[in-house]
Amino acid sequence: MKRFFAFVHKEFLHIFRDRRTLLILFGLPFVQVLLFGFALTNEIKYARIAILDNNKGIHSGQITSRLLSSGYFQLEENLISYPQIEQAFRKGTIKMVVVFPPDFDLEYERQQTSQIQLLADASEQNTAISLVNYASAIIRDYTNEQNPLTVRPMTIDIRSRMVFNPELKGAFVFVPGVMAMVLLLVSAMMTSVTIAREKEMGTMEVLAVSPLSQMQIIFGKVLPYLLLSFINGCLIIALGIFVLHIPLNGSLILLLAETLLFIFLALSIGIFISTLTNSQLVAMFASLVIMLMPTIFLSGFIFPIESMPKALQVISNIIPAKYFIAIVKGIMIKGIGIDSLLKETVILVGMSVVFIVISLKKLKTRSA
Amino acid sequence: MRRILFLIEKEFKQIFRNAVLLRMMLVAPIMQLILLSLAANFEVKDLKVTIVDSDHSTYSSRLISKFSHIDNFRLYSFVPSYKLAQLQLLQNKADLIIVIPPYFERDLYRENKAELQLMVNAIDGSKAGIASGYASSIIQDFNREIRSENYPTSIDQSTEAIQVVNQYWYNPQLNYKTFMVPGILFELLLLIGALIAALNIVREKEIGTMEQLNVTPIKKYQFILGKLTPFVIIGLVQFTVGLLVGLFLFNIPLEGSLLLMYGFALLFLLLSVGLGLFISNISQTMQQAMFAAFFCLVLFILLSGLFASTENMPQWAQYLNYLNPLKYIIEVGRNVMLKGSSFYEVRHQFFALLLLTASTLSLATWRYRKTA
Numbered sequence: 001m002k003r004f005f006a007f008v009h010k011e012f013l014h015i016f017r018d019r020r021t022l023l024i025l026f027g028l029p030f031v032q033v034l035l036f037g038f039a040l041t042n043e044i045k046y047a048r049i050a051i052l053d054n055n056k057g058i059h060s061g062q063i064t065s066r067l068l069s070s071g072y073f074q075l076e077e078n079l080i081s082y083p084q085i086e087q088a089f090r091k092g093t094i095k096m097v098v099v100f101p102p103d104f105d106l107e108y109e110r111q112q113t114s115q116i117q118l119l120a121d122a123s124e125q126n127t128a129i130s131l132v133n134y135a136s137a138i139i140r141d142y143t144n145e146q147n148p149l150t151v152r153p154m155t156i157d158i159r160s161r162m163v164f165n166p167e168l169k170g171a172f173v174f175v176p177g178v179m180a181m182v183l184l185l186v187s188a189m190m191t192s193v194t195i196a197r198e199k200e201m202g203t204m205e206v207l208a209v210s211p212l213s214q215m216q217i218i219f220g221k222v223l224p225y226l227l228l229s230f231i232n233g234c235l236i237i238a239l240g241i242f243v244l245h246i247p248l249n250g251s252l253i254l255l256l257a258e259t260l261l262f263i264f265l266a267l268s269i270g271i272f273i274s275t276l277t278n279s280q281l282v283a284m285f286a287s288l289v290i291m292l293m294p295t296i297f298l299s300g301f302i303f304p305i306e307s308m309p310k311a312l313q314v315i316s317n318i319i320p321a322k323y324f325i326a327i328v329k330g331i332m333i334k335g336i337g338i339d340s341l342l343k344e345t346v347i348l349v350g351m352s353v354v355f356i357v358i359s360l361k362k363l364k365t366r367s368a
Numbered sequence: 369m370r371r372i373l374f375l376i377e378k379e380f381k382q383i384f385r386n387a388v389l390l391r392m393m394l395v396a397p398i399m400q401l402i403l404l405s406l407a408a409n410f411e412v413k414d415l416k417v418t419i420v421d422s423d424h425s426t427y428s429s430r431l432i433s434k435f436s437h438i439d440n441f442r443l444y445s446f447v448p449s450y451k452l453a454q455l456q457l458l459q460n461k462a463d464l465i466i467v468i469p470p471y472f473e474r475d476l477y478r479e480n481k482a483e484l485q486l487m488v489n490a491i492d493g494s495k496a497g498i499a500s501g502y503a504s505s506i507i508q509d510f511n512r513e514i515r516s517e518n519y520p521t522s523i524d525q526s527t528e529a530i531q532v533v534n535q536y537w538y539n540p541q542l543n544y545k546t547f548m549v550p551g552i553l554f555e556l557l558l559l560i561g562a563l564i565a566a567l568n569i570v571r572e573k574e575i576g577t578m579e580q581l582n583v584t585p586i587k588k589y590q591f592i593l594g595k596l597t598p599f600v601i602i603g604l605v606q607f608t609v610g611l612l613v614g615l616f617l618f619n620i621p622l623e624g625s626l627l628l629m630y631g632f633a634l635l636f637l638l639l640s641v642g643l644g645l646f647i648s649n650i651s652q653t654m655q656q657a658m659f660a661a662f663f664c665l666v667l668f669i670l671l672s673g674l675f676a677s678t679e680n681m682p683q684w685a686q687y688l689n690y691l692n693p694l695k696y697i698i699e700v701g702r703n704v705m706l707k708g709s710s711f712y713e714v715r716h717q718f719f720a721l722l723l724l725t726a727s728t729l730s731l732a733t734w735r736y737r738k739t740a
Contacts (some may be wrong), residue, residue: 195519285393
């Protein structure tokens with residue numbers, strides 16, 4: 001046991017000697033969580049639009065000013081003819097064009113169906129759909145105000161309640177995702193490199209002939225990083241709560257325990273990668289390129305898993321971040337306890353065990 | 369000139385010798401392009417609906433059956449009480465809960481007005497907005513239906529005095545792949561180009577072969593050119609395969625000029641490997657290089673406008689984005705491929721990228737010390 005601690009001590013010294021890496025280790029997650037916590041949002045504000053008003057009447061003018069004062073839109077340019085629409089879109093500065101036909105006011109006054117065209121640039125599709133929806137709602141409100149009907153019979157009054165996030169803040173969905181991504185990648189990349197480096201430098205053989213067991217070598221390598229990453233995790237959670245105002249409705253102890261578990265899993269993935277490869281280059285490439293994009297795309301961080309093709313939904317089950325994101329949202333926002341998160345927790349534990357066992361086996365056969 | 373060619377040949381040999389790496393550089397990005405493009409879908413589908421029907425009337429069951437016929441909704445369960453419904457929200461078993469109060473039908477007849485409650489899981493705000501929008505429009509349709517049954521003469525239609533006609537240009541089917549694939553393609557180019565270039569050069573530093581190069585008569589710029597060219601060429605191969613995948617597998621249109629796309633791809637690749645070179649210069653170990661690359665790449669990727677529109681970001685993030693090459697190239701990809709923009713129409717992006725490339729490369733050359 002004394003030998004083991006001496007080894008852990010040595011590993012700590014290694015890490016602390018490299019100030020730059022240490023700075024990156026703590027600085028990088030901090031900056032990323034803050035940056036993305038504030039920057040990423042799906043809320044639409046001041047989208048640039050163009051207006052082609054062929055009518056220049058009272059109603060078209062009023063609707064235009066309604067649109068522009070809503071806070072969703074800002075006027076980029078007034079167009080005067082149809083061909084200009086295409087030009088404007090191709091420059092890529094505007095997202096939508098509102099077109100009023102020449103006799104818009106007249107038809108509107110006569111209570112005939114007058115038409116407004118909303119042309120949206122759907123090469124950026126989400127924005128396009130939202131903009132069209134906002135504009136349609138504003139136009140509908142305008143007409144409703146113009147003919148206030150008397151009480152209509154049999155009206156169903158819909159009361160919507162947005163549970164868990166009444167202000168519909170984007171941070172609630174992005175922050176847990178960024179937390180999972182940063183913790184996973186930073187932890188996995190660190191351990192994937194350490195063992196690969198020992199192999200490359202030839203010091204792994206020195207370790208192999210030392211009286212330390214495989215198990216001790218692996219845990220000795222993991223322990224310092226586990227500690228550092230956990231401090232990191234706590235820092236990130238504190239940022240989420242105090243700076244980005246994600247509530248903490250559940251138990252802090254449980255959240256910390258799950259974070260520790262997730263970090264342990266990430267570190268064991270790193271160990272696993274490094275046992276498969278012989279060079280740092282390949283280990284890094286594997287841990288960054290192969291893990292980064294799937295974590296962003298398939299974990300439910302950005303794209304809803306239910307909307308993916310069935311095959312990808314199955315694949316998403318092996319993405320560890322998926323479970324951690326569910327856990328963080330569950331504990332922090334919903335305030336649920338371990339009883340509701342048992343499945344996710346068991347899966348994370350199971351994954352860690354599998355990676356550790358395979359890594360131990362691989363290491364053994366290699367050094368034998 | 370001959371020296372550079374020799375250096376390039378040497379680099380290529382080195383790359384081709386490492387079979388694992390080569391495979392990862394060529395196969396991994398293409399697989400990811402295919403898989404991730406299929407995953408990149410913001411569509412709100414299969415919403416789990418739970419219903420609390422305390423009325424059990426003809427109207428309440430008619431309303432419920434409306435929901436079961438819509439594709440976006442999957443009726444998950446009926447629960448007898450509000451409390452149990454809330455539990456389903458907590459356990460992720462429901463996205464949306466419809467609460468039909470007792471006397472719903474009677475109130476509609478007698479009071480001319482009844483209340484319905486929607487509870488929406490709003491952790492994902494934009495999804496919640498869409499879900500409640502869908503649900504409200506179904507309920508309003510139902511409302512109109514029963515109203516016209518009971519009051520056939522009602523002038524309900526007149527409120528729709530303005531007809532709003534929507535047209536979605538450049539992607540009328542609202543196919544997510546159309547706008548995601550060009551973005552993902554460039555994202556992968558940046559990721560691979562910058563990372564491999566960075567790691568490759570730091571590696572020489574770490575294992576000491578850099579010093580061997582330093583004692584050769586080779587010039588600074590020759591060394592850099594020799595190092596970067598192979599990665600740019602491999603990047604162009606990746607780009608070609610990726611483009612073919614986009615055009616033929618995902619049926620992405622190519623409205624604009626192919627030559628223009630290649631011109632931009634070349635510029636962007638120069639920038640990517642230049643970035644990698646710069647990162648390698650400021651790091652001492654491969655580990656540092658990897659973390660630095662990770663930091664820059666994630667920053668570029670998440671702020672690029674691929675996932676969340678850049679216009680919605682706070683002002684400081686938009687200023688930061690002036691330095692984001694991925695933002696410009698994604699705009700170019702979408703504009704040229706989908707809208708058929710000409711060079712003139714994307715000249716701003718071109719000059720921005722040119723400036724970024726020039727500064728990255730000169731910064732990298734300047735920071736590179738032959739004395740290591």
